[in-house]
Amino acid sequence: MKHSPHLAQLIEALRALPGVGPKTAQRMAFHLLQDGRPGARALASALDEALESVVRCRRCRMLTETELCSICAAAQREAALLCAVESPADVVAIEASGSYRGRYFVLMGHLSPLDGIGPEQLGVRELESILDEGGVRELILATNSTVEGEATAHFLSELAARRGIRASRIAHGVPVGGELEYVDGGTLAHALAGRQSL
Amino acid sequence: MKHSPHLAQLIEALRALPGVGPKTAQRMAFHLLQDGRPGARALASALDEALESVVRCRRCRMLTETELCSICAAAQREAALLCAVESPADVVAIEASGSYRGRYFVLMGHLSPLDGIGPEQLGVRELESILDEGGVRELILATNSTVEGEATAHFLSELAARRGIRASRIAHGVPVGGELEYVDGGTLAHALAGRQSL
Numbered sequence: 499m500k501h502s503p504h505l506a507q508l509i510e511a512l513r514a515l516p517g518v519g520p521k522t523a524q525r526m527a528f529h530l531l532q533d534g535r536p537g538a539r540a541l542a543s544a545l546d547e548a549l550e551s552v553v554r555c556r557r558c559r560m561l562t563e564t565e566l567c568s569i570c571a572a573a574q575r576e577a578a579l580l581c582a583v584e585s586p587a588d589v590v591a592i593e594a595s596g597s598y599r600g601r602y603f604v605l606m607g608h609l610s611p612l613d614g615i616g617p618e619q620l621g622v623r624e625l626e627s628i629l630d631e632g633g634v635r636e637l638i639l640a641t642n643s644t645v646e647g648e649a650t651a652h653f654l655s656e657l658a659a660r661r662g663i664r665a666s667r668i669a670h671g672v673p674v675g676g677e678l679e680y681v682d683g684g685t686l687a688h689a690l691a692g693r694q695s696l
Numbered sequence: 697m698k699h700s701p702h703l704a705q706l707i708e709a710l711r712a713l714p715g716v717g718p719k720t721a722q723r724m725a726f727h728l729l730q731d732g733r734p735g736a737r738a739l740a741s742a743l744d745e746a747l748e749s750v751v752r753c754r755r756c757r758m759l760t761e762t763e764l765c766s767i768c769a770a771a772q773r774e775a776a777l778l779c780a781v782e783s784p785a786d787v788v789a790i791e792a793s794g795s796y797r798g799r800y801f802v803l804m805g806h807l808s809p810l811d812g813i814g815p816e817q818l819g820v821r822e823l824e825s826i827l828d829e830g831g832v833r834e835l836i837l838a839t840n841s842t843v844e845g846e847a848t849a850h851f852l853s854e855l856a857a858r859r860g861i862r863a864s865r866i867a868h869g870v871p872v873g874g875e876l877e878y879v880d881g882g883t884l885a886h887a888l889a890g891r892q893s894l
Contacts, residue, residue, distance in 0.1 A: 499791035502761040504746045511742035514735025515713075516727045522715070528784045529714045530743070531750050531759055532804055537712025542743035544709035545728070545736050548702045552729050561729055563700040586726045593697035606730055 505531070557628065559604040559621050561586050569593075569601055576600045578635040580628065582654055584608055584642055592640065600638070603628065608646040609653060620650070622657070629661050636664045643670050643688075703729070755826065757802040757819050759784045767791075767799060774798045776833040778826065780852055782806055782840055790838065798836070801826065806844040807851060818848070820855070827859050834862045841868050841886075 501509065505527060512523040530538035554560065555567035562568070569575055569589075579600025583589055589602050605620040617623075628634065637658040641647035655665035671689035672681050681689075699707065703725060710721035728736040752758065753765035760766070767773060767787075777798025781787055787800050803818040815821075826832065835856040839845035853863035869887035870879050879887075 499788050500766070501788075502750065502759070502766075504742070504749045504761055505759060508742040508746040508750075511735070511739040514728070514732055514739055515710075515724050517720070517723075524788065525715075525785060526713050527746070528759065530712070531746060532784070534712055534714075535747060537709070538743050538747055541709040541712055542740045542747070544702070544706040545740035545743075548706040548725070548729060549733060549736055549740070551702045552700065552706075561700070561703060561726065563702055568698070568700075586730070587723060590697055590699075590722065 554606075555604075557624075558602050559606060559624065560589055560602060574599075577633045579638065580634045580636070581638040581640050582625070582651075583640045584647065584650075588640065605641070605650065608641055608644070608650040610646050617653070622654075625654070626657060629658065629663060634663055636666060638666050638668065640668045752804075753802075755822075756800050757804055757822065758787055758800060772797075775831045777836065778832045778834070779836040779838050780823070780849075781838045782845065782848075786838065803839070803848065806839055806842070806848040808844050815851070820852075823852070824855060827856065827861055832861055834864060836864050836866065838866045 500506075508527045508530070509520070509523045512518055512526050513520065515523075518526070530541075551563045552561050553563070555562045555570055556565050557570045558567060560567040560569065564571070576599050579598075580603055581592065581598060581600055582603045582605060583592070584605050584607060586604055586606075589604060592598050592602075603621075603625050607615050607620055609615060609617070609620065629637070637654065639651035639654055641650045641654075651667055655667075658665035669692055670685065671692055672678060672685060678686070698704075706725045706728070707718070707721045710716055710724050711718065713721075716724070728739075749761045750759050751761070753760045753768055754763050755768045756765060758765040758767065762769070774797050777796075778801055779790065779796060779798055780801045780803060781790070782803050782805060784802055784804075787802060790796050790800075801819075801823050805813050805818055807813060807815070807818065827835070835852065837849035837852055839849045839852075849865055853865075856863035867890055868883065869890055870876060870883060876884070
């Protein structure tokens with residue numbers, strides 16, 4: 499059955515959302531047009547307003563609505579610590595843990611030459627100029643524990659080393675509260691290799 | 697960490713989508729504002745246009761952009777068969793099976809007194825006026841196989857009976873290609889009770 503043109507267009511547009519395939523998109527479209535009309539209207543205007551007002555922080559590239567994001571603008575954050583992450587969601591996750599008081603640099607991705615993502619696209623020039631300011635004592639590399647994330651961390655650690663700045667990688671190992679039995683082999687190998695004396 | 701106001705508003709608005717919780721909504725918002733800006737723009741305008749132009753078919757309540765949906769308007773569909781379903785997605789699924797040549801009536805829900813959904817909300821008055829026209833020989837009840845779906849089917853079958861119109865319920869049983877071993881007990885009980893002689 500062919501959908502009517504505007505319905506088909508909505509279903510197609512919903513597929514721009516991450517993790518949404520054709521079936522889910524159709525379900526979403528029907529829901530929005532059936533019982534969800536107020537929600538659909540709110541979503542359309544929220545999208546317009548966010549596209550209009552959300553920009554990247556001039557310093558750390560985090561999504562923000564001001565020139566500097568709230569973290570870069572906060573005087574009480576430790577300027578000597580800089581944590582490089584792949585995405586804004588990573589900043590939210592680390593902030594939610596409440597265990598970090600430094601600043602961030604959001605790469606918005608990882609090195610991936612095949613996709614045309616090199617240092618330029620990750621804002622490495624901006625990162626270098628922050629490091630060159632001289633206030634940063636330690637660059638914490640919190641990219642994902644994937645091949646690309648590791649490569650990106652390695653690349654950034656060399657930038658820091660060249661400036662005599664300490665670079666560190668977040669620890670990988672058994673999740674807190676996790677049972678050894680259910681942890682995958684790669685993680686266990688990391689946990690053993692990274693063991694610390696008591 | 698508090699999101700900036702328009703970002704928070706977008707995350708909240710995305711939760712209007714079925715099956716989207718706070719984490720998924722945040723992931724979607726970041727995606728739309730990071731790499732997905734063209735998609736976000738397209739989604740906003742697709743929503744606006746669909747809200748503007750998609751209405752319900754005057755006859756069968758299916759979502760459409762014309763007064764009559766393409767199925768109600770098609771002269772070659774068998775007018776003697778009317779299939780009552782709960783949602784537009786059910787129409788799409790039955791049409792995709794290619795096994796039905798009649799018309800539909802879309803209830804847009806099922807009887808659910810606790811949620812304030814009675815016959816009025818399901819368009820039963822419109823359904824009755826179609827049945828009263830006299831062209832329908834059989835009302836096929838294809839509501840879901842849930843308590844509410846069964847109750848709705850039972851209620852509609854009485855409407856048909858009162859007019860001397862045959863009412864039928866779609867068969868429930870073991871899915872074609874399914875292995876008995878993995879079929880739940882309720883379905884197996886239905887399959888046994890509904891057995892047909894060869």
